[in-house]
Every structure is written in structure tokens, then in C-alpha cells.
Amino acid sequence: MSQLAIKSLSKTYGAFKVFDGLNLAAGGGEIVVIFGGSGAGKTILLRLIAGVEEPTAGTIEIAGHDVSDIAPEHRGVGMAFQNFALFPHMNASENIATPLRAAGADESAVSACVAKVAKLLKIDHVLNHSPRELSNGQKQRTALARALAASPKILLLDDPLRNVDAKLRFEMRLELPRLLRQSGATVLYVTQDYKEAMALADRIAVLANGAFVQTASPEDIYTRPATLGVARLFGDPSINTADAVIGTGGGAHVVLGGTRVPLAESYAGFAGREVIFGVRPEAVEIGSTGVEAEVIAVTPLNERTVLLLQNSSGWEFLASLPSAAAGIPEAGSRVRASFAAAGTHIFDRQGGERLHG
Amino acid sequence: MDHTSGLEKILRGAAIALVLVFFLFPIAWIFLMSLQTNETILRIPPSLAFTPIIDNYTALITGQLRTAAGSLQLNFMQNMFNSVMLSVCSVALSLVLGVPAAYAFARFKFRLGEDIAFTLLSFRFAPALLVLLPLSLYFKTLGLTNTYIGLIWVYQLICLPLILWIVRGYFEDISPDIEHAYRIAGNSWWKTFTRISIPLAKPGIAAAGLLAFIFAWNNFIFALILASADKQPVTVGALAFVTASGIQYGQIAAAIIISITPTLALALYAQRYLVEGLSMGAVKG
Numbered sequence: 095m096s097q098l099a100i101k102s103l104s105k106t107y108g109a110f111k112v113f114d115g116l117n118l119a120a121g122g123g124e125i126v127v128i129f130g131g132s133g134a135g136k137t138i139l140l141r142l143i144a145g146v147e148e149p150t151a152g153t154i155e156i157a158g159h160d161v162s163d164i165a166p167e168h169r170g171v172g173m174a175f176q177n178f179a180l181f182p183h184m185n186a187s188e189n190i191a192t193p194l195r196a197a198g199a200d201e202s203a204v205s206a207c208v209a210k211v212a213k214l215l216k217i218d219h220v221l222n223h224s225p226r227e228l229s230n231g232q233k234q235r236t237a238l239a240r241a242l243a244a245s246p247k248i249l250l251l252d253d254p255l256r257n258v259d260a261k262l263r264f265e266m267r268l269e270l271p272r273l274l275r276q277s278g279a280t281v282l283y284v285t286q287d288y289k290e291a292m293a294l295a296d297r298i299a300v301l302a303n304g305a306f307v308q309t310a311s312p313e314d315i316y317t318r319p320a321t322l323g324v325a326r327l328f329g330d331p332s333i334n335t336a337d338a339v340i341g342t343g344g345g346a347h348v349v350l351g352g353t354r355v356p357l358a359e360s361y362a363g364f365a366g367r368e369v370i371f372g373v374r375p376e377a378v379e380i381g382s383t384g385v386e387a388e389v390i391a392v393t394p395l396n397e398r399t400v401l402l403l404q405n406s407s408g409w410e411f412l413a414s415l416p417s418a419a420a421g422i423p424e425a426g427s428r429v430r431a432s433f434a435a436a437g438t439h440i441f442d443r444q445g446g447e448r449l450h451g
Numbered sequence: 452m453d454h455t456s457g458l459e460k461i462l463r464g465a466a467i468a469l470v471l472v473f474f475l476f477p478i479a480w481i482f483l484m485s486l487q488t489n490e491t492i493l494r495i496p497p498s499l500a501f502t503p504i505i506d507n508y509t510a511l512i513t514g515q516l517r518t519a520a521g522s523l524q525l526n527f528m529q530n531m532f533n534s535v536m537l538s539v540c541s542v543a544l545s546l547v548l549g550v551p552a553a554y555a556f557a558r559f560k561f562r563l564g565e566d567i568a569f570t571l572l573s574f575r576f577a578p579a580l581l582v583l584l585p586l587s588l589y590f591k592t593l594g595l596t597n598t599y600i601g602l603i604w605v606y607q608l609i610c611l612p613l614i615l616w617i618v619r620g621y622f623e624d625i626s627p628d629i630e631h632a633y634r635i636a637g638n639s640w641w642k643t644f645t646r647i648s649i650p651l652a653k654p655g656i657a658a659a660g661l662l663a664f665i666f667a668w669n670n671f672i673f674a675l676i677l678a679s680a681d682k683q684p685v686t687v688g689a690l691a692f693v694t695a696s697g698i699q700y701g702q703i704a705a706a707i708i709i710s711i712t713p714t715l716a717l718a719l720y721a722q723r724y725l726v727e728g729l730s731m732g733a734v735k736g
Contacts, residue, residue: 120688146631166634173635179628196637240636 096155097122097280098248100167103152106136112138113304120153120297122154123249125274127291129327130272136284137176139301140250144173165207167196170422170447172246172279176253180225184234187212187221193244193328211239214273242277249279255290268294288328291445292316300324319448322370322441331400334411337443338371340364348440351405357434361449368443375400377437378413380423384432387411389423403431406448478711492700505704516694516702527706529681531689534710537684538667539673540603542660545610550656554648557584557622571615574608582608587676593696596693597678606672610663617662622648622657657724661717668714684711 095121103116110134120126141147143154145166153160159219161169179312180189189207194204212218215235226234234254241249255263256372272296274281285291291298292312299309300320308320319325325333338348346361347354348371355371380401387403390410394400399422401413413431415422423429440449475685484492486503510525511515556563556568572583587596595601599652625648633643649656671686689706692699 141631144631144635146627146634165639165641166631167637169635171635173632175628175632177626177628179626179632181629181647182631192633192638193636240632243635 095367096120097108097124097157098282099155099158100139100143101153101155101222103139103142103154104130104150104152105142109302113301116301116306118299118309120282121278122280123275123278125271125294125296125381127298128282128284128296129288129291129298129299131284131286131327134301135303135304137252140173140252140282140284143248144250145169146169169248170246171248171250172241172244172251173250174237174241174254176256176284178225178233178257178352180228180233180236180240182225185222185224186217186232188223190221190239190243191234192240193246197244207243208239211243213366214276215239215242231258234262242273242279245277246279249274249277249281251281251283253284253286255285255287263287263290270294276347284355284381287328292328299415300327302327304307317436319439320446322372322446323371324437325441325448329374331412331414333372333374333439334369334378335372335441336411338369340367340369340440350385351387351407351409355433357414357438357440361440364440364449370441370446370451372439372441373411373433374437375412375414377434378403378411378414378415379434379444380415380421380429380430381432382430384430387429387431389427390430391426392422392425403436466592481707484700485708487701489697489699489701492704500583507701508709510702516699523690525702526680527688527691527709529687530683530685533674533682533688534684534686535713536599537602537606538664540599541667542614544603545607545614545663546656546675548607548612548661549614549659550618550649550652551644553618554622554644556615557619558627560597568615568619571612575612579608581587583672583676590677595677596629597682599682602674602678602682605677606670609666609670609671610656613663614659615668616658617659618652618655621652623685625651654724657660657721661721661724663716665714668710676718 098118098120100116104114104450105112113253116139117233118126128139130136137146139320145161145164149162151164152357154247156169156171175300181192182185184192190208191204191210194207199207202327208221209218215238217235217239220232220236223232225233225236232326234257234281238251238254241251255266259266260267267290274283274294275378283294285294292315295312297309298315300315300323302385308315308324310318310320315324316328319328322333322335326335337351338350339359340361341349341354342362342365344354344360346357348357348369350371381416385405387405389398389401390404391402392399393402398414399417399419401415401423402410404410441447442449483499483615485507486505487501487507488504491498491501509526514525514528515522554562590596590601593601595604629642629651630647633647634640635653638646668684669686670684672681675687678687680691689703689710692703692706
């Protein structure tokens with residue numbers, strides 16, 4: 095039995111449909127990342143689960159029970175908000191203690207628990223500060239501590255790292271998985287940062303255009319994206335794309351700028367299909383064969399170097415090479431680029447779904 | 452603007468002094484009048500040289516007004532009590548009714564919500580006299596004429612819209628997420644309202660309450676029409692100083708000083724809330 099189950103959940107505001115018929119199940123202790131762009135409805139989904147908004151249709155089950163008629167205070171969820179939503183007239187310690195006091199814990203248990211969770215999140219030195227006196231990072235940790243304090247069975251985290259600086263975000267990305275595992279809660283984690291999603295998730299549910307486009311492990315999402323949209327959302331720099339038509343004369347292939355790019359033979363079944371050829375920048379290999387291209391720009395990014403290439407027909411694409419690799423070409427030079435099969439995906443030009451070769 | 456020159460400082464000081472004199476002069480003048488007899492007030496040319504007397508104040512407090520035409524009964528202290536009673540009760544009732552209503556208007560979209568809010572505001576548009584004629588007829592029928600309850604009820608026309616509209620803005624400025632967070636933490640709707648929403652809107656509630664109190668205190672026309680002497684506040688009671696033997700300027704001045712003291716004290720005490728309160732809506736913390 096799943097700890098949290100969402101069944102054909104829909105939400106509309108007037109004529110505006112946020113999402114329609116969402117289904118998702120999460121087991122005990124599982125971390126599911128809800129991933130999507132701005133306005134995809136991720137936050138609204140969390141609000142529906144928390145009970146502060148009501149769904150238009152569908153049900154939400156927590157531990158097997160329909161919670162439609164259960165008020166937010168009785169659902170046993172913890173939630174951390176993107177804007178922290180700390181109580182400005184209470185200090186950090188009182189903020190964290192709120193769910194414990196509401197549950198009727200006695201004062202000694204409350205202070206022990208607050209001390210424990212504050213230590214875990216490294217905010218024990220600022221417990222007497224009011225939210226106004228806290229840095230963004232401390233605010234975020236306080237909000238997280240408040241959500242964790244009463245050990246809820248379900249933890250809803252709404253992009254908690256959105257409003258903190260890059261350094262802290264990186265640290266928290268490393269810390270959070272351990273912290274969340276320790277809590278034992280089923281976690282729904284909303285983010286629009288794909289690295290965060292990949293770092294934290296047991297499973298990622300990609301929310302776009304009002305539906306879960308793909309729900310899969312981070313690895314699957316990256317290596318087997320369901321649609322072009324998903325492929326574009328994951329990966330930085332994002333996937334290169336070019337319009338192409340699958341040809342079969344002498345093996346399945348596409349033609350890019352006059353050069354044949356061979357595909358796995360299994361694509362032969364799609365002969366003549368108008369497709370979008372996609373290749374991840376990491377899968378572009380510079381060598382002696384393949385598409386002829388000119389190097390327009392070279393951008394070193396720490397351990398990787400990104401090349402902007404342009405072929406004879408004007409198609410611009412990116413290649414991401416390990417900076418340590420020998421023979422990184424200079425800007426202005428002419429090279430040949432081939433594409434590793436693992437990072438090459440073919441998408442239908444109409445629907446955008448990935449064609450399984 | 453830390454690098455103000457000496458001249459600038461002097462000019463600024465002069466400007467402030469000018470403003471203060473302009474606004475405080477009437478109060479100072481009335482205060483001086485309240486310490487004089489009618490004769491010294493009315494002498495020509497006026498002079499600042501006089502022997503201060505407190506007869507005007509004692510007359511008001513004891514209720515014995517001695518004029519050239521003889522002794523006159525005054526119930527100024529009763530008027531004062533009425534003013535306090537009416538203003539305090541009206542504002543209290545307005546807060547009890549208006550704060551939850553303001554919250555509802557701020558948080559929930561409901562049918563005719565905006566229309567109702569606007570209707571309440573529109574009570575402030577119409578001249579009071581327009582409302583008073585039908586009201587006085589109704590009050591007669593209902594037996595509410597010359598009762599505290601009737602007056603407090605009518606005073607809601609003054610206080611309620613003010614509190615409703617000012618406090619509504621404060622509630623709208625509180626992030627709903629803060630309330631959601633408190634509920635999710637395991638607290639009921641009511642607890643969230645009393646422990647989160649009201650404390651956070653407190654500066655606004657204080658500011659609105661104070662303004663409503665001042666408006667209620669200064670109201671004249673409602674009590675003039677709907678009540679008789681024993682229920683009338685100081686604003687109406689001051690009419691008694693226009694006597695058969697002339698206008699008692701000294702007593703009027705003393706009455707003004709006594710009657711503005713509570714609002715002045717309240718305003719001075721609450722001015723930090725007022726400034727904080729009235730500006731908070733604009734600059735979010």
C-alpha cells in the first residue's frame with residue numbers, strides 16, 4: 095500500500111485548467127521530485143495534498159484513506175514553503191515548536207525535540223532570533239526544521255532551495271538526501287532545477303501541460319526521456335535538436351547538412367518519418383568522421399568545455415567535452431563531429447514523443 | 452542627505468516652527484481662553500496679560516454655570532461620560548464586527564463580496580442628514596430614540612467602514628502561506644485567525660481603531676437629532692454654552708480643552724502604531 099496516492103486529480107480555476115487527471119503513488123520513505131517549469135502547477139499540487147486548497151476532481155489518499163474531507167491540521171503532513179512562510183512574530187524556536195505544541199506535546203518534550211532538529215539543521219545558535227534577523231539560509235533551515243519537527247509521515251517541500259544563494263543550495267543538495275532519509279517520511283519535493291531533482295529523487299515526476307509527462311528514476315528520465323520536452327528540461331547545456339527525416343537506404347540514418355548520420359537499425363521501421371534529431375552535448379564526439387562543422391566559440395566551464403559548432407547548412411549545436419581531454423579544437427577551426435548512440439534520441443516531429451529505436 | 456549645511460538646518464528649523472505654530476496656535480489660544488473670564492476674552496484690544504482663573508473648569512466639573520443672568524445647570528460631565536461611552540462602545544463593536552468581516556473580504560472571494568464591501572464604504576459618501584431623516588422615523592417606531600444602543604448602532608455608519616477597509620488591506624498583506632503553514636502545523640482555522648492573522652494585522656487594527664475613535668468622538672449630527680440632553684456627547688453638549696445671556700467663551704474653551712484631551716492623549720500614545728500602521732501597507736517588510 096502506498097503512503098500517498100493521487101488519483102485522477104484535477105484542478106481548474108474558472109476556465110483555466112491547471113492540471114487534469116494526475117495519478118501518482120509514493121511508497122513509505124520514498125522521495126518523489128515533482129519537476130516542471132514555472133506555472134506547471136507543482137505548488138498547487140502540494141497545496142491540494144496539504145489540504146489548503148480543494149481539488150476540482152479526483153481523490154488524494156494518505157495511508158489508504160481518502161482525505162478529501164479532512165482539514166489540513168488533521169492530515170499529518172509537514173510542509174515547507176518556497177517563501178519560507180515563517181511566523182514573523184515568533185522566534186525561530188517557537189516557529190519550529192509550532193507543530194509540536196499543536197500536537198499537545200509537553201514543554202520538556204517540545205524543547206528537546208526543537209533542540210534536536212535545530213542541531214541537525216545547524217541552526218541551534220539562532221533559535222532565539224526572530225525571522226527578520228535570520229539570513230535566507232537560516233530562514234530556509236528554520237522552515238525545514240518546522241516541517242520536520244513533528245515527524246510527519248508525509249513531507250511536502252515546495253522548492254525550499256529556490257530563495258537561497260548558490261553556495262548554500264549546493265551544500266543543501268548534498269545534505270538533504272541524508273536528512274530526508276533520516277526522517278523516514280514520504281517526501282514530495284518540488285523543484286525546477288534539474289540538478290536538484292537528479293540529486294534528490296528516487297523518482298522524478300515531470301509535470302508539464304497539466305499532466306505527468308513521465309514518472310521514472312532520474313537515470314531513466316535522463317537517458318530515456320519520454321518526450322522532447324522532458325529531454326530539454328534535463329541537461330545543461332540542453333539537448334541539441336535538428337529537423338530530419340529518417341532514411342533507410344543503406345541502413346537507418348538521418349542526413350544533417352549533407353552528411354549521413356547512421357542510426358541504430360531498429361529505427362528502420364520509421365522510414366520516411368519526419369522527426370526531430372536530438373543529441374546531448376556530452377554525446378557529441380570530435381574526431382575524424384561525421385558532420386563537418388566550424389567551431390564558433392569555445393567556453394570553458396570548469397571540468398567541461400562547451401563548444402558552439404555550426405555545420406555547412408547553418409545548424410548550430412553544442413558539444414560538451416571534458417576539459418582535461420587532449421585536442422580541444424580552437425575557435426575558427428573546422429572539425430568533424432559524430433554522435434554517440436547513447437546520447438542520441440529521435441523524437442516525433444508532430445507529438446514530440448521519443449521514438450523507441 | 453547627511454551633508455546638510457548650517458543654513459539648510461536653520462531654514463528647516465524655521466519651516467518646522469512655522470508649521471507647528473500654524474497648527475498649535477488655535478489649541479494654545481483656546482487653552483489661554485479657558486483660563487480667562489468672558490470680560491478679559493472679549494476686551495479690545497486683546498491682551499496676553501491676565502490673571503489666570505480656573506473657574507471655567509470648576510463650573511464644568513461641578514455643573515454650575517454662573518452667568519450675569521443667574522445660575523444655570525450644566526451637565527457637561529454627563530456629556531463627557533456619554534462621549535466616552537458612545538465612542539468606546541462603537542469602536543469596540545466595530546472591531547468585533549469589522550475585523551472578522553475585513554478578514555473575510557481579504558481572504559475569500561464570495562458572491563457579491565465586492566458589492567457588499569463597497570456598499571459599506573458608501574455609507575461614508577452620503578451626507579449624514581440624508582440618512583438621518585428616515586432613521587429618526589425608524590428609531591421612533593423601534594423605540595431606539597435617545598438610547599445608547601441606538602446611538603452606538605448608528606455610529607457603526609462611521610466606524611465600521613473605516614475599520615473594515617483599513618484592516619482589510621492589512622489582512623491582504625499577510626501572505627496566505629503563513630496562515631497555511633500554521634494550519635498544516637496542526638492548528639484549527641480559528642486558532643490560526645487569532646494567533647496569526649490578528650497579531651500580524653495588529654498595527655493596522657490599532658490605526659483603524661484610533662481613527663474610528665476620533666471620528667466617533669467628533670461626531671455631532673447623529674446625537675443632535677437622535678438623542679436628547681442626557682445621552683448627548685460633548686460635541687452636542689457644547690451648544691448649552693450659547694445661553695440667553697450670551698456665549699460663554701471661557702467655558703466653551705475649557706470644554707474644548709477637556710474634550711480633546713482623551714483623543715489627543717490616545718493619538719500621542721498610539722502615534723507610533725499609526726505611522727507604522729498606515730505605512731506598512733505600502734512598504735512590505
